[in-house]
Amino acid sequence: MDKEKIIxxxxxxxxxxxxxxxxxxxxxxxxxxxxxxxxxILNENSIKIVTCQLGCFQ
Incomplete structure (x- = not known):
């Protein structure tokens, strides 16, 4: 996994x-x-998920 690419x-x-x-x-x-x-990765970069469809990221 290339973390920087994902970010x-x-x-x-x-x-x-x-x-x-x-x-x-x-x-x-x-x-x-x-x-x-x-x-x-999102948490580490203070990025919030919105309009979650499945409740995967609550």
């Missing part, structure tokens, strides 16, 4: 340090990582 993708798709759940799950699939792993 760049997240920041490119986020607005005001917020990113929709759907986009997070797309990035996780693209990078072949679990929702839990990407959730940890």
């Amino acid at each position: 760049k993708k997240i920041k490119a798709r986020a607005r005001n340090n917020r990113i929709p759940c759907k986009k997070v799950l797309q990035i996780a699939a693209e990078e072949n990582i679990t929702p839990k792993a990407i959730g940890k």
Whole structure:
């Protein structure tokens, strides 16, 4: 897992340090990582998930 690449993708798709759940799950699939792993990256970078579809990131 290239953490810096993932962070760049997240920041490119986020607005005001917020990113929709759907986009997070797309990035996780693209990078072949679990929702839990990407959730940890989001927490470390103070980026919040909005409009969560499945309750995966509550």
